[in-house]
Amino acid sequence: MSQLSDDEIQRYSRQIVLPEIGVEGQELIKRSKVCIVGIGGLGSPVAQQLAGLGVGHLRLVDRDIVSLTDLHRQHLFSTKDIGRTKVEVAAEKLSELNPSINIEPLPVPIAHYTVEGIVDGMDVIVDCMDSINARYLVNRACLKKRIPYVYGAAIQTYGTAFTVLPNQSACLECIYPGLNDTDLPRCAVAGVEPSILSIVAGVQVSEVLRIITKKRPLLINDLLFIELSSLSFDHIKVKRRNECEACGDIQNIIIPRTENSFEVGCARDGSGVYFITPTSPKKLDLARLSKKIKQMNNGRITKSRFSIAFNVEKGIRLNILETGVCIAQVEFPILDQRAIQSRLTTLYNALTSN
Numbered sequence: 001m002s003q004l005s006d007d008e009i010q011r012y013s014r015q016i017v018l019p020e021i022g023v024e025g026q027e028l029i030k031r032s033k034v035c036i037v038g039i040g041g042l043g044s045p046v047a048q049q050l051a052g053l054g055v056g057h058l059r060l061v062d063r064d065i066v067s068l069t070d071l072h073r074q075h076l077f078s079t080k081d082i083g084r085t086k087v088e089v090a091a092e093k094l095s096e097l098n099p100s101i102n103i104e105p106l107p108v109p110i111a112h113y114t115v116e117g118i119v120d121g122m123d124v125i126v127d128c129m130d131s132i133n134a135r136y137l138v139n140r141a142c143l144k145k146r147i148p149y150v151y152g153a154a155i156q157t158y159g160t161a162f163t164v165l166p167n168q169s170a171c172l173e174c175i176y177p178g179l180n181d182t183d184l185p186r187c188a189v190a191g192v193e194p195s196i197l198s199i200v201a202g203v204q205v206s207e208v209l210r211i212i213t214k215k216r217p218l219l220i221n222d223l224l225f226i227e228l229s230s231l232s233f234d235h236i237k238v239k240r241r242n243e244c245e246a247c248g249d250i251q252n253i254i255i256p257r258t259e260n261s262f263e264v265g266c267a268r269d270g271s272g273v274y275f276i277t278p279t280s281p282k283k284l285d286l287a288r289l290s291k292k293i294k295q296m297n298n299g300r301i302t303k304s305r306f307s308i309a310f311n312v313e314k315g316i317r318l319n320i321l322e323t324g325v326c327i328a329q330v331e332f333p334i335l336d337q338r339a340i341q342s343r344l345t346t347l348y349n350a351l352t353s354n
């Protein structure tokens with residue numbers, strides 16, 4: 001007896017008819033739990049495809065808000081969504097696309113104290129982030145919990161993807177050891193053509209689909225490199241390294257502490273953007289914080305499900321999430337980075353201390 005309702009059989013009929021999926025495959029898809037980390041350029045199309053396919057449980061992880069500069073490539077979001085947390089908007093849109101699946105929006109930062117909880121209980125993790133430091137943490141959490149991990153990245157006109165089966169194949173740090181975010185190009189500076197994102201996202205979804213329907217993924221020990229200018233797909237063989245700091249000693253995976261709480265984000269909408277991330281778990285009472293802000297400056301507060309936004313002083317707009325993450329938009333020319341860091345940190349501490 002099939003576990004699929006008549007509605008489900010009809011909804012998914014165009015994929016059930018495929019010999020690679022069938023009714024059995026569709027039931028496996030329905031029972032699967034997939035976590036997408038990063039709901040941006042890659043995460044948006046990955047989330048839309050997985051929701052459409054009928055993945056039974058989708059966990060969406062992102063601590064960012066929607067910006068005007070996201071909209072040329074992140075088609076899950078609309079102009080009216082600017083300023084709201086990405087996971088909140090994504091959860092709404094994906095529920096409209098497919099009301100029969102569970103969607104779990106998590107507006108949390110990737111930190112040593114969150115990362116194991118983020119991957120826990122999932123069948124596969126899809127890495128759609130743009131920070132190598134955050135990717136390292138997720139890769140290690142997946143190794144520790146023995147959860148398959150599907151990597152994807154894209155910038156300018158090229159993209160890459162590969163899959164890690166913990167303790168079986170090369171992990172992220174076997175392939176890209178010792179990198180730092182400050183050494184790598186970011187979308188805001190280098191740019192990205194939207195079409196490369198759809199291609200890489202499609203490859204990631206195909207790998208996820210193989211994993212959840214009990215087939216062997218194809219990008220194991222195999223780095224796929226895609227370049228739009230020649231429309232080439234090259235496969236680069238990679239190997240697990242015994243001396244890898246992440247997976248070399250698979251019984252003792254170390255999740256390093258995230259110490260850096262202040263981060264300069266990609267400039268957007270003509271302003272500077274800064275993230276403040278707590279270095280230990282935080283749960284803010286947003287109603288209480290709103291009262292405090294009203295007493296301070298009587299300003300208008302925009303509330304949404306996971307965050308509040310307000311102008312704290314002229315030219316500085318803060319979005320504060322209940323997880324303690326603060327996204328600061330500074331709308332004047334920044335001459336002294338250290339001065340702005342000190343100002344924002346002082347404001348943040350004043351608002352979030354008890």
Ligand SMILES: [Zn+2]
Nearest residue numbers: 171174244247
């Ligand atoms: Zn490794």
